[in-house]
Amino acid sequence: MPIKKICGIGAGYVGGPTCSVIALMCPEIQVTVVDKSKDRIAQWNSEKLPIYEPRLDEVVRTCRNRNLFFSTDLDTAIMEADLIFISVNTPTKTFGTGKGRAADLKYVESAARKIAEIATGDKIVVEKSTVPVRAAESILNILRANHRPGVSYQILSNPEFLAEGTAIEDLLNADRVLIGGEDTPEGHAAVEELCKVYEHWIPRKNILTTNTWSSELSKLAANAFLAQRISSINSLSAVCETTGADVSEVARAVGLDSRIGSKFLEASVGFGGSCFQKDILNLVYICECLNLPEVAAYWQQVIDMNEYQKSRFSAKVIESLFNTVSDKQITILGFAFKKNTGDTRESPAIHVAKTLLDEGAMLHLFDPKVEEEQIIEDLTHPTVTDCPEYVKSRVTIYQDAYTATRDTHAIVLCTEWDEFKTLDYNRIYSEMMKPAYIFDGRKILDHDALQKIGFIVQTIGKKLTK
Ligand code: NAD
Incomplete structure (x- = not known):
């Protein structure tokens, strides 16, 4: 089934621009960006966006309230979406042992718990945030632990390579889009659905699947x-x-x-x-x-x-x-x-x-x-x-x-x-x-x-x- 509704959790430097560009390039897809911060969402709905990026204003103005929405209503956006991007922050833990310090996945976890709580139909859940290798396993454990009859999840990794300051340009002309999925028929099908979204503007040869x-x-x-x-x-x-x-x-x-x-x-x-x-x-x-x-x-x-x-x-x-x-x-x-x-x-x-x-x-x-x-x-x-x-x-x-x-x-x-x-x-x-x-x-x-x-x-x- 082609993707009709997308929910982006996290309206930050990644979630805001990526969802805006998807809305611009895929006018038939409804994109709702949600965030727990009321202030941030209010700014996305105002004339002064919460982040500065060249051309972002123009993209948001074109799509907002057409097929791009910014909301604090996570429940409705999650419920309605076929595909959910998790684009929340993954900061370094404040305290840690050794020289390396783990990424704190508490926001990813809370987004996954929210999806598990709300979803009543099948969902493709996409890690857009930068996460440690094998994080998808933990996310899937959370989603499947709250298993409801009739709900199945596919989890994909689709890291974002945009650079701040050139985010819109990078998203429109990406060197490559990377999509990782499970090596199962269901996993391949989910990867294919996300490929179709990007194929609206990214040549297939630039979409790498792993x-x-x-x-x-x-x-x-x-x-x-x-x-x-x-x-x-x-x-x-x-x-x-x-x-x-x-x-x-x-x-x-x-x-x-x-x-x-x-x-x-x-x-x-x-x-x-x-x-x-x-x-x-x-x-x-x-x-x-x-x-x-x-x-x-x-x-x-x-x-x-x-x-x-x-x-x-x-x-x-x-x-x-x-x-x-x-x-x-x-x-x-x-x-x-x-x-x-x-x-x-x-x-x-x-x-x-x-x-x-x-x-x-x-x-x-x-x-x-x-x-x-x-x-x-x-x-x-x-x-x-x-x-x-x-x-x-x-x-x-x-x-x-x-x-x-x-x-x-x-x-x-x-x-x-x-x-x-x-x-x-x-x-x-x-x-x-x-x-x-x-x-x-x-x-x-x-x-x-x-x-x-x-x-x-x-x-x-x-x-x-x-
Ligand atoms: P950000 O802090 O600007 O935005 C994250 C947003 O997520 C915040 O607005 C926060 O309120 C929201 N959020 C957190 N938990 C939530 C929840 N449970 N429900 C709803 N909203 C929630 O972060 P960012 O710079 O956009 O980065 C997001 C991710 O993308 C990070 O993993 C980062 O490493 C990665 N990334 C960032 C960049 C970049 O240039 N900033 C580039 C590529 C990848």
């Missing part, structure tokens, strides 16, 4: 490989800074080898985002549980290198400013973990800002898409800087880069927003304290031009001489 466990593990592996490339080039950036090599030239030379390729070889202040660290920690945890300590240690290095890079960059800022930032005015440009998103989860800017606050700096912050409350919340999380009053007295959030840089000693660029490339740096320089410093943590600025203006410039992976 067994469930390969699909689950492939998502963790893909994120581990991507993060590994960043850590690899970042490790070399440290070598470049002391030898006279330029990491951009090295990356270009290395990336032109077709066996290696040029993507994801940008050295920077470090990777962020909600996924890379979480998924590698999860992989490390799985390896530890499987008694594979050498494999666990191998992947742990990717995270350790990222931590080192963030600390190394923060230390460079402090050392360059006469080894003290106490009461110095420092601007941080960019707070999101990457451009074109308002998401700050695991953003390197948080690490840099907290380090500078710990050293007594006064911070001036500007990000084009991150709200003030989010910045304050991120900086007052109970870690090193666990005193909200201290943070509030030392952090000011601005609405544009010019006021954020006025009368400050240094600019620390943490996010690669395009608009930072075209600022009037002559004007900025004239309004800053002297000597005026720029630390370009994303390597996006014209360093020669900045030096000509008078800035003292530092960046990643290249020693700049005046």
Whole structure:
């Protein structure tokens, strides 16, 4: 039976855009996105969506109340759906033993329990969230433990590979869609149904079908490989800074080898985002549980290198400013973990800002898409800087880069927003304290031009001489 109604549980960075694109490309399918958060659903139904993604507004406006609905009524959406995507968050457990830390599947579990409680007909349940390998087994146990006569479940793994900032583009032109299912006639039939949904816009040759466990593990592996490339080039950036090599030239030379390729070889202040660290920690945890300590240690290095890079960059800022930032005015440009998103989860800017606050700096912050409350919340999380009053007295959030840089000693660029490339740096320089410093943590600025203006410039992976 073709899929007529889809329910997406979880209206976040993945659930919202994926369900919106399915609704756009499959007008005959009714898609209802549900979330336990009333606020989030209210925002999805308003003019100001809860997340920023280029083109998302346009897609939602086209489909909303046509065949795309946002609701807090989980029961009705689950009851009516033929196919249910679970797109809830799978955060790292706060506490754990060993270096790896398990993904907390409590939200996946509660979604599965809800489905088991409500379903009265057959359902295809799809893991869209990133989960540990063999999670489908646990989900199926929950569903089948609440078995009702006449209800049968097929569980599929269909991990999401979109990147924030390009989510709509990635969903519309996916390199590949991965679908894992049980190797049984019923499993194959369920995989086929989901293939038919994607085939509305994804060529069949780009839809890869595997067994469930390969699909689950492939998502963790893909994120581990991507993060590994960043850590690899970042490790070399440290070598470049002391030898006279330029990491951009090295990356270009290395990336032109077709066996290696040029993507994801940008050295920077470090990777962020909600996924890379979480998924590698999860992989490390799985390896530890499987008694594979050498494999666990191998992947742990990717995270350790990222931590080192963030600390190394923060230390460079402090050392360059006469080894003290106490009461110095420092601007941080960019707070999101990457451009074109308002998401700050695991953003390197948080690490840099907290380090500078710990050293007594006064911070001036500007990000084009991150709200003030989010910045304050991120900086007052109970870690090193666990005193909200201290943070509030030392952090000011601005609405544009010019006021954020006025009368400050240094600019620390943490996010690669395009608009930072075209600022009037002559004007900025004239309004800053002297000597005026720029630390370009994303390597996006014209360093020669900045030096000509008078800035003292530092960046990643290249020693700049005046
Ligand atoms: P998110 O935190 O933005 O959204 C998750 C949503 O699920 C929240 O709105 C939350 O309220 C809701 N939720 C949680 N439990 C619920 C329940 N039982 N019933 C109803 N709603 C519930 O998370 P996200 O960034 O969208 O990530 C979701 C999953 O997708 C994670 O496993 C993540 O690893 C994976 N993923 C994320 C990205 C990304 O770029 N963010 C990319 C690929 C995969």
